[in-house]
Amino acid sequence: MPGVATNGSGAPRHSRLSLALAAAFALGCAGHAAETEGARNALDAGRPKEALRLLNERLDVASAKDAPAKISGDASLFLLDRAMVLQEVASESRERAPAEYQWSSRDLELADKQIEVLDLSRGAMADIGRYLFSDDTGAYKAPTYEKLMINTMNLVSYLVRADLNGARIEARRLAVMQKFVAEHENQGASLTGPGSYLAGFAFEKSGKPDEALRFYDEALQYGAFESLSDPVKRLLAIGSYRTPRLREVAGERKADAAPDAPPAEPSSPPPDDESGEILVVVNFGRVPAKVAKRIPIGLALTYVSGALSPTDASRANYLAAQGLVTWVNYPELGKGRGAYETPGFALDGAWQRLEGTLAVDEEARKAWEDAKGAVIASAITRMITRVAAGEAVRRGSGGGIVGALLSLGTQATLTAVDTPDTRSWATLPARVAIGRVRVAPGTHWVDLEARGVRKRQAVTIAPRGFAVLNLTVLR
Numbered sequence: 405m406p407g408v409a410t411n412g413s414g415a416p417r418h419s420r421l422s423l424a425l426a427a428a429f430a431l432g433c434a435g436h437a438a439e440t441e442g443a444r445n446a447l448d449a450g451r452p453k454e455a456l457r458l459l460n461e462r463l464d465v466a467s468a469k470d471a472p473a474k475i476s477g478d479a480s481l482f483l484l485d486r487a488m489v490l491q492e493v494a495s496e497s498r499e500r501a502p503a504e505y506q507w508s509s510r511d512l513e514l515a516d517k518q519i520e521v522l523d524l525s526r527g528a529m530a531d532i533g534r535y536l537f538s539d540d541t542g543a544y545k546a547p548t549y550e551k552l553m554i555n556t557m558n559l560v561s562y563l564v565r566a567d568l569n570g571a572r573i574e575a576r577r578l579a580v581m582q583k584f585v586a587e588h589e590n591q592g593a594s595l596t597g598p599g600s601y602l603a604g605f606a607f608e609k610s611g612k613p614d615e616a617l618r619f620y621d622e623a624l625q626y627g628a629f630e631s632l633s634d635p636v637k638r639l640l641a642i643g644s645y646r647t648p649r650l651r652e653v654a655g656e657r658k659a660d661a662a663p664d665a666p667p668a669e670p671s672s673p674p675p676d677d678e679s680g681e682i683l684v685v686v687n688f689g690r691v692p693a694k695v696a697k698r699i700p701i702g703l704a705l706t707y708v709s710g711a712l713s714p715t716d717a718s719r720a721n722y723l724a725a726q727g728l729v730t731w732v733n734y735p736e737l738g739k740g741r742g743a744y745e746t747p748g749f750a751l752d753g754a755w756q757r758l759e760g761t762l763a764v765d766e767e768a769r770k771a772w773e774d775a776k777g778a779v780i781a782s783a784i785t786r787m788i789t790r791v792a793a794g795e796a797v798r799r800g801s802g803g804g805i806v807g808a809l810l811s812l813g814t815q816a817t818l819t820a821v822d823t824p825d826t827r828s829w830a831t832l833p834a835r836v837a838i839g840r841v842r843v844a845p846g847t848h849w850v851d852l853e854a855r856g857v858r859k860r861q862a863v864t865i866a867p868r869g870f871a872v873l874n875l876t877v878l879r
Contacts, residue, residue, distance in 0.1 A: 435696055435824065436478055436481065436826045437694055437696060437735075438826075439462060440459075440482075440693070440830050443455040443458040443459050443462075443485065443830075444690075444831075446458060447489070447492075447690070447831070447879055448741070448879055450857075450879055452493050452878065455489050455878075456486065456489045459482055460486070463486065468493075471483075471511070471514060475514060475518050478544070478827060479518075480514070480518040481515070481827055481828070481830075483511040483515040483518075484515045484550075484829045484831070484832075485829065486511050487508045487509075487511035487515070487557065488508070488557065488687075488831040488832065488878060489878065490504040491504070491560065491561065491687070491874065491876040494508065494564075494874075495859060495874050495875045495876045496859070500863075501564050501566070505564050505565050508557075508558075508561045509558055509561040509562060509570065512554055513558065516554045516555075519544065519545075544827050546829070548595075548771070549595050549767040549768060549771060550828070550832065551581055552578070552582075552595045552596060552599060553595065553764060553829070555574055555575075555578035555599055556595070556599035556836070557687075558574045559574050559599060559602040559603060560602065560687075560872075560874055562574055563605065564872050564874050566870075566871075566872070568606055568609055572606050572610060572612075574603075574606075575602075575603030575606055575619065578596075578600070579619075582596050582599075582600075595626075595762060595767055596622060596623075596625075597625075597627035598627070598760055598836050600619045600620070600622035600623035601620070601623040602685070602838075604616045604622075604632075604635075605683060605872075607619060608635060608639065609870055613642050613643030613645075614644060614645040616643075617643050617650060618645055620632055620635070620636055620650065621645075621647050621650050623760075624653060625649070627760045629760055630759060631757070633653055633654065634842070636650055637655065640654050678844075678867035678868055679842050679868070680842070680843055680844075680845060680867065680868055680869040680870055680871075681842050681865075681870045682751065682840070682843055682850060682863060682873065683838070683839070683840045683870065683873070684758075684838070684839040684850065684852060684872070684873045684874070684875070685872065685873075685874045685875075686749070686836070686837045686854050686874075686875045687833035687835070687836050687854075687874070688745055688833060688834065688835055688837075688855050688875075688876070688877045688878075689740065689743060689745060689834030689855065689878070689879075690742065690830070690832065690834055690879075691740055691764055691765045691768040691828075691832045691834050692769065693828060693830040694736065694737060694824075694825070694826040694828045694830075695735065695737075695738045696733065696735060697734055697735065698732070698733050699732055699734075700732070701784065704780055704783065704784055705717075705720060705784070707776065708780050708781050712781045712785070716788060732780065732784055733786075733787075733824045734780050734783040734824050735779065735825050737768070740768075742833075742834045742835060742854075742855055742877075743835070745835070745854060745855055747761075747835075747837050747852070747854040747875075748853040749837075749839040749850075749851070749852055750850070750851040751841050751843070751851075752848055753849070756839050757839060758837040759837070759839070760836070760837060762835060762836040762837075763834070764835065764836065765834035768832075783824070833876065843865055844865075845866060845867045847863065847865075848865065849861070849862055850863055850873055852873065853875070854875055854877045855877040855879050856877075857877045859875050861873060
């Protein structure tokens with residue numbers, strides 16, 4: 405074919421370039437958000453079992469009772485997503501503690517271990533990949549609120565199954581994460597409230613009053629849990645751990661008492677009755693998932709303040725001033741679900757208080773706003789690299805029309821494979837509420853509702869026994 409450059413097989417060179425670009429754009433359209441979109445849509449439609457099936461496909465397993473043989477890539481995030489979907493499927497069951505809660509615990513623990521390893525393995529190749537191509541080529545680093553919620557959600561799974569030993573182990577894992585938050589950063593600290601409440605409950609029911617009081621004290625630092633007044637009063641009567649906050653909650657000390665005031669006498673032991681307790685945890689809605697976004701460089705520069713190096717800022721402003729249609733790819737938070745819903749809890753037909761409603765979605769947005777400038781700065785740096793690579797190809801080809809086409813092809817290819825890092829725990833509930841009631845031994849009817857879903861379950865409480873019920877609605 406005269407006048408047309410060909411490759412070794414005789415195909416026109418520009419056709420080969422078109423095919424390469426098409427393949428690159430197909431690759432670039434992929435990403436974690438795209439891989440979980442089907443499962444999230446199924447949850448939105450109220451079909452958690454369909455979401456579970458799709459996540460099993462992503463994990464390449466036959467059913468939810470199977471764990472992947474090897475956890476690599478984004479498998480740890482798929483496990484986190486599946487763990488919460490399993491809790492929703494389990495909470496729909498009329499059984500007391502279906503197997504899905506056990507599988508949920510397994511998934512949370514497998515993912516937790518993997519994410520901790522990934523946090524410490526950000527090697528040079530991952531840095532090069534993020535610089536040239538995409539932030540999602542490196543290891544996933546879970547934000548603080550996700551790490552805290554792994555332990556909190558696993559405490560739910562253990563307590564529903566009345567596995568106090570497993571719950572205590574998980575509580576100690578939570579304590580390690582809480583210590584990290586206290587020593588390194590305050591971001592997400594407010595999310596320790598419900599987890600500390602559940603950890604305290606686990607130790608209380610295990611007959612360990614001082615450990616229970618320590619966790620309850622932590623919970624009360626971040627939430628006004630009125631339901632803890634009686635438990636704290638009972639525990640102070642038999643335990644030795646005390647703080648001004650605990651004594652105030654138990655009614656032993658006024659809020660304005662002098663710090664050096666002598667401690668009040670311990671409360672009298674509670675009556676030796678046979679009553680038990682029912683604890684309910686309602687998880688509803690979902691935190692906003694990350695979605696890929698593409699904006700012109702000029703607009704991207706307005707989002708960055710001091711996050712770019714002076715050299716990169718100068719080069720980026722130069723490109724913007726040239727009027728070049730140069731795009732920046734970065735992740736943005738999508739729309740959350742369930743933020744304005746009010747859950748319900750009734751016992752034997754009488755409505756009860758739900759408290760400690762934890763706004764996980766607000767923490768997710770706060771964490772994203774803190775990181776947004778650096779994320780977009782990284783995206784701009786990669787965009788500058790694309791332009792420089794294209795210019796190098798143009799000069800190396802001798803310029804002209806062919807050089808211009810090759811330059812554009814190089815830039816387009818790098819743009820296409822520059823998939824923004826949309827990885828996150830997409831099935832994490834937006835809100836968590838807790839209810840607690842002391843009841844007489846015997847059978848009681850519990851009604852829970854959230855996001856249009858209602859669960860009614862009979863619960864039999866043994867003398868001095870307890871039961872933990874969960875409703876999870878991820879729509």
